[in-house]
Amino acid sequence: MKIYINQEFCSGCGICIEFCPKKILIPSSSLSKKGVFPPVVNKIEECTECRICELYCSDFAIAVEGDNDE
Ligand code: SF4
Numbered sequence: 001m002k003i004y005i006n007q008e009f010c011s012g013c014g015i016c017i018e019f020c021p022k023k024i025l026i027p028s029s030s031l032s033k034k035g036v037f038p039p040v041v042n043k044i045e046e047c048t049e050c051r052i053c054e055l056y057c058s059d060f061a062i063a064v065e066g067d068n069d070e
């Protein structure tokens with residue numbers, strides 16, 4: 001599986017970081033071109049593919065690609 005984060009769309013709101021039940025997402029230590037700290041993926045092996053991050057992102061900046069997706 002893979003989690004895609006679009007740095008051009010991300011507003012750095014941190015909602016995905018806040019709501020991920022497994023704390024897979026952490027703030028980047030470097031600024032994006034937009035001047036925000038986008039999330040980065042940490043411990044992807046613990047991701048349950050619940051897609052809460054994708055659902056809550058109002059900027060459509062994060063996408064979860066599961067292993068069993070068509
Ligand atoms: S899919 Fe669920 S567990 Fe995985 S990063 Fe998103 S919110 Fe966290």
Ligand code: SF4
Nearest residue numbers: 010011013014016057
């Ligand atoms: S919820 Fe979306 S816009 Fe907010 S930090 Fe996460 S990826 Fe970026």
